[in-house]
Each structure stands twice: as C-alpha cells, then as structure tokens.
Amino acid sequence: MTKRIEYSACFFLFCLNLYEMAMNIKLNGDWTLVSHQLKKQFPILTENDLRCGRGEESALVERLSAKLKLPQEEIYSILLKLKLNAVQPESAL
Secondary structure: OHHHHHHHHHHHHHHHHHHHHHHOOOOOOOHHHHHHHHHHHOOOOOOOOOOOOOOOHHHHHHHHHHHHOOOHHHHHHHHHHHHHHHOOOHHHO
16 A cells, blocks of 8 residues: 555656746757647647747747647647657757
C-alpha cells in the first residue's frame, strides 16, 4: 500500500512538472516547423490562426482552443509534444 501511494505521488509530481513546462512554453525559432505540423494535424487551421509573435503564446493558445474546440490544457500538451519533436537532433530523426 505504501509503495502504491509513493508511486502515485511520484506520478502526480511528474504530471505537474509536465503541466508547468507546457504552461511556460515559448515558441521561438522552431515555430515554423511546429506550425506546419499543426496544419498537417488540423487542416482547418489557417495562417491567421497560427500567427504568433514574442509574448503572444497565450493568445495563440486561446485562438487554437476556440477554433479546435479543445481545452487550453490539451492545446498546451499538443504544442509541447510538437515543440519537443521539432528540437530533436537530426540523428534522432
């Protein structure tokens, strides 16, 4: 029983860390690649939906959430996955 609680606590902290990373996502140089991947995954998105400048990440998430009818947390999760895939070294691809 103690091990189960310990594993649950570790999993909770892991998820909390991922959520914090997603909430602090910054879209910089790799945004072009991420936006192309988003358009492939969600063809309904337009260039206007995907525009994003420095400091406008939260506005982007709000737009995508409204357009795709998904919760903002899910949008952050999608962006984080795509961003992590975009910054992998070429040898890993």
